[in-house]
Amino acid sequence: MASQELKSADKNFAELATDLLSRARTHGATEADVMVADGETFSVQVRLSAVDRLTKAREKRLGLRVFFGKRSASASTSDFSKESLDRLVSDTCALAKAVVEDDQSGLPDGNLMAKDQPDLDLYDPTSLETEAQIELARRGEAAALAADPRITNSEGAEFDSSSGRVLLGNSHGFLGEYRSSTFSISVSPIATAPESGSMQQDSWYAVRHRFAGLDSPESVGQEAARRAVRRLGARKLSTRRAPVVFDQEMAAGLLGNLCHAASGYALYKGASFLIGQLGKRLAPEFVTIYDNGRLPGGLGSRPFDGEGLPTRKTTVVERGMLTSYLLDTYSGRKLGLASTGNASRGIGESPSVGPTNFYLVPGTTAPAEILRSVREGLYVTELIGFGVNMVTGDYSRGAAGFWIENGELAYPVEEITIAGNLKQMFADIEVVGSDLEFRGRIASPTIKIREMMIAGT
């Protein structure tokens, strides 16, 4: 049951796309694009050393978008039979005729399409045997279970491998294709407090395009255990204002909020707190944020975006000033700006905007030093809930972490909220840590925010 190489010979996607584009033209479409993707995934979940679940699948999908002048519609199917694709073309064209003209709609200009398609090191053909993959998950969980006597139970460990390819073609004659693979491991142990019997769960993970680049299962398991155990004995805090330090993962979450607000779609709809802020100060001088679609091996890297435009490095915040939004062709036209190559797209959907590798440039202060600089404050290691209002920037989320006293982590805390306003929070960044690590498409070093409202007892 080794994961099989994708057989390109199965179906020639390029031919399929070219054929559909020409059929759309025959139906009267003035422009069109086609996306085809396939892939396979193999996932292993182990719990308390036994195999809990094996999942294996191959799937494929094709999406067509057509334009009749300024009218447009999209459709997709997983059935590549001739009858199904005939229906897809006629359905999509019928849908497009039913919607209203939209002046800004259309493909990007033909001369802007990606010309080079660099190899960004996104694909690793390593194929893992079932038993090997089970063993990797088992090792991760075993390391967590052995790390501390207070680790008493487990929600298991998971090892996933997947690979696939994406092809995009449009009526300008653009045709691009790339492959990618992903290997990931996660471990979710449960710690129990010996005295009270109360439980805490936490987890840790690693994900890479290349199998060889993945952290060892043991290091992931040990980190997961450390994170679960340190939460035991958490207390509530009384309501107060205090400085708040966001760890790497939570700081990345804040950057994710910024990403959302910087999306051209949120902006032209009037649904972002960043409206009218281009060229203005968002954060202190030492804050610089990039979106780089061409980082070799980056989890958000790709040679071209969801419209076939070349990806690139965009400076979103330069020395504290908001210098660019994230845009695709449509949202760019609505705002009178050029696309930044950030079209992100599900098969059969219109493009939207998404980050590639979006990150805050690290500073020089080690995270331990940041904590040492806090006399009394909160170190946030978990945030839950959806209390972020993109329109106003109002922010209020459930939090857990540690209370800091005299530069030391004094005790774990939970069942509190932290609240503020994103605009103010970015303006209030006091320190950016030196610890940037990419574990996803959005990454940040540890950051310290001057003060937020903490609600508790």
Added chain:
Amino acid sequence: MSTQETAELAQFGLGELEIRQALGRVKVRDVDYADLYFESRVSESVSMEEGIVKRATKSVSQGVGVRATAGEKTGFAYSDELTRKDLEIAADTARYIANSPQGAGTLPVTHRQRPNRDLYPAETSVADIATHERVDLLNLIDAEARRYDPRIKNVMASFNTEYKIVVVATSEGLLVGDVQPLSRLQVTCIAEEHGNRQIGTFGGGGRVGFAFYSERDRYRHYAREAARQAILNLSAVDAPAGIMTVVLAGGWPGILLHEAIGHGLEADFNRRKTSAFSNRIGTRVASELCTIVDDGTLPFRRGSLNMDDEGTPTSRAVLIERGILRGYITDRLNAKLLGIPLTGNGRRESFQSVVLPRMTNTFMLAGESDPQDIIRSVKRGLYAVSFGGGQVDITNGKFVFSASEAYLIEDGAITKPVKGATLIGNGPEILTRVSMVGHDLKLDEGIGTCGKEGQSVPVGVGLPTIRVDEITVGGTKS
């Protein structure tokens, strides 16, 4: 052979013999149970913004999920091709977990009992409504919302429909199918005044026909509510921070039950003993006033199903009875391993996902208090009417949910609207602080979607007006 299931199977280009062969191949010696889940889904969406219906999409997918269980182990494979060969590959993957040789026989189909009710007759499906009718509906909504107040600057509305045919075949001889329509109409308004910009959202839906949205002027109501919320938020003041008495209005605030109680009572977490509610059956987890059920049998509701995705008829499961924890919600695997009854809560997002115990419509039964009296009983507190999303940490029981419409209560009267505040609490504790329950049980409008292990399924919630004596309110104002 002329049953409805046979007709539904034909939809997938398959006959009963192929099903029996595939089940025979996967249900080998050490496999306790196996099933095939066939699904065909057509989803359509039209959306409007800036007064223009700009987008229309349609998506078609079909496939089969094959599963085998052996003890606590599950083998699962899926395929979007439905040829005999694909079924065999999937079956071989699924049975790998049992370390058994390939099966060769066929398994009989002995019963094909449909639930003797249809909660959402398929003729009411919205799947065949012409696109221009959907477009017209969105245009009416835009006009209605803008008419509400000139400060409404943008209206975004979307209408989504889904038409799903499923067939479940099990190694226990069950062959049963269902046709599951689902639709949702959602309106978002942005209001602006002197640079202050605010958002309001409202919507509804269910397993209902297109006419539902015009009945009782629903679509106008959605448009006006979204506009009203956006306008209201223009004058909202900062929310308080700290412990307060909170009155939750009926309907959608039932999300409290979903987050604080419901997830923690899903049987998978309790089998693994990783829930804050593990081993607490028969103990008090709420005040006497609280009786909470999960009911998948309510006609036309978004969370309802004739049968769950394992072919088990849905039911009304009592989770908490007068404050005492009574039971968990189950799928087959966890019910069997725990030795507890099937409740018809085995659900999956699609053929590409595994079955998990999931909620359907979760609500608290009505009490006896007058809602006005409940508000009057509060000297200083928060009255929360509508919420955005919520989330829970199953293991330590901490949950949050964020208010999108809330007011201060001062001396028993509702006063100023406050900006969105997040409420945070502990699942096993929060309902012990419920001191009044209204007689006004209300179910939500039909927009809920629940996420678990990356799978989204439609759900419903409901609540009468209740008073919670103490809950932490996460505002910005001391």
